[in-house]
Amino acid sequence: MTKLAFVFPGQGSQTIGMEADLVETSLGKEKFEKAEEILGWSVLETCRQDEANLSRTLYTQPCLYVVESILIDLLLDKAGYLPQYVAGHSLGEYSALYAARVFSFEAGLRLVQQRAKLMDTAAGGKMVALMKIDRAQLDSALDKNNDVVLANDNSPQQVVISGTPEAVDSILSEVKAKRAVPLNVSGAFHSPLMASVAQDYKQLLDEVSFGEAIVPVLSNVNPTPTIDATELKTRLMEQMTGTVRWRETLLKLAEEDVSQLIEVGPGNVLTGLCKRTCPEMELQNISRAAECQL
Structure with a gap:
């Protein structure tokens, strides 16, 4: 049996026009409208305007989460199934947790919005x-x-x-x-210098209910697959100050006999890294609604 993993890129993969044909789908239109209600600004407009604004942490992170979440829902709708494993790079871990149905789209977006606000104000790194x-x-x-x-x-x-x-x-x-x-970032992300920001974020995270994942998730700070809700929340909290262990994540997927890896989201950063770490894997990129027919 072929084992499949979905992986989700993080900040740095954003690009103008990444909303592309997603808004032409009913799933996409619904998510973009819901996102605007929650955020108070339009992901669609932000993805269509200037690159400098889109690249600001405050906007980048919610935009990527929304785009990747829509792709997830389109894949589920058209393909009818999830892979055996999911993982996301830094911000992409939120998309992975949404794909595994650990939290709702709305809950995930609110977390990402607050994470982005806190990280956007970080300085000195x-x-x-x-x-x-x-x-x-x-x-x-x-x-x-x-x-x-x-x-x-x-x-x-x-x-x-x-x-x-x-x-x-x-x-x-x-x-x-x-x-x-x-890197064009405001602070020293994924380092102990984010400890005060992480403490503020913990209060928000504690208020969100996590459910058991429907497929195993490999986390940035611990690439051991798990479906346990409490463990996944703890790992997500640790991600603020911890190392993104992406090389180990790819090696673990290979160890778990994953033979096909699909990067869901804009760009091809993660498949590029996989080529160098696990060259035997079959790789695919999905960034458009038209590509969601597996």
């Missing part, structure tokens, strides 16, 4: 993506510096570090990398 690095050298440098951490472990040769600007710059001066790309 820096994040840099490093490509083609000496991993042993990086790990050694990080071990010696308490003010910078591995925020995203994306693949053996692609990571993101996060911390105070001084500490991040210190690592950059010590570690060889083919490319070092500063």
Whole structure:
């Protein structure tokens, strides 16, 4: 039996026009209207306007969640089934939890809205993506510096570090990398510097009821598949300050005999990472309503 996993991209995958043909479907129209009621602004208009505004955390995160949620519902409607596993990269974990029916679309969007507001106000940190690095050298440098951490472990040769600007710059001066790309974010996401933001978020998260997942979810901070509601909520809370262990997530899916991986959402970042980590997997991207016929 072929095992299938759906994975959902996070911040950085957004693009103008990503709403595309989704609004032409009844499911999409309904979700866009519901989202506007909750958010107080239009996801459709935001996805059609300037890229700078869409790329602001405050708007990026709700827009991605809404677009990915619509694709999930279209896949369920047209294909009639979910995969054996789901996982999402950073913000994408919310889409994965919605796909697994851990919470409703509305509950998930409210969480994402508050997460985006809190993260948009974060300040005083820096994040840099490093490509083609000496991993042993990086790990050694990080071990010696308490003010910078591995925020995203994306693949053996692609990571993101996060911390105070001084500490991040210190690592950059010590570690060889083919490319070092500063990320356009307001704070040091997925690091201990987000602890105060995480505490504010916890109060909101505690108010939301989580149900048992209908398919196992692999979380960013712990890629062990689980359907347990309490565990999934705990992991989501830890994600605010913890490392996105995406490389391990892909390796775990391979260990679970997943042979087909579908990236649901805009772009192809996650399938690109999978090519380098699990090249034997069959890969597919779904970002349009027309592509939801499996």
